[in-house]
Amino acid sequence: MTELKSDRLIYRTLKLDNVTETYVSWLNDPDINRYLEIRYSIHDIESCREFVRQMNADPSQYLLGMFMAENNRHIGNIKLGFIHNYHLRGQLSLLIGDKTLWGKGLATEAIRTVTKWGFETLGLARIEAGCYEENLGSLKAFLKAGYQVEGFFRKHSVVDGRRLGSFWLGILPYEVT
Known part of the structure; x- marks a missing residue:
């Protein structure tokens, strides 16, 4: 089980008992999921637990719950996934x-x-x-952490019935701020 700490947060491998009604409500809230691919499905406790099971069984995925250090309250998730062991790269996402x-x-x-x-x-x-x-909130957070915009895909996806572009960002070890 992975556990990391930062100033205000603790990150732990997400467990089945972390899947609560509050957690499920995040995934079904249009404000929260507006820019997430999960917005195309309705989620429930069992579908979320199955997702956690799949992530925890896959060695190329690290799904971590984000918990406030002051009170251990679960506030979101961060995933370092799609890890390619030959090319030594992965993809980061969070909510x-x-x-x-x-x-x-x-x-x-x-x-x-x-x-890091x-x-x-x-x-x-x-x-x-x-x-x-x-x-913009996500873009700014990645840029502040040292990520660089490496590409922009015009009219890449549909959000709220409109075609939007997408940024692709990357970071190398010496660029973390």
């Missing part, structure tokens, strides 16, 4: 389900922490991430 904590720098803190861990502990040579062009 902060507690909307009262948006804009407080927790995403940047989490991105930095898990990115991916380089220092897993030995990755590169980590990538993507976000929709309108998801």
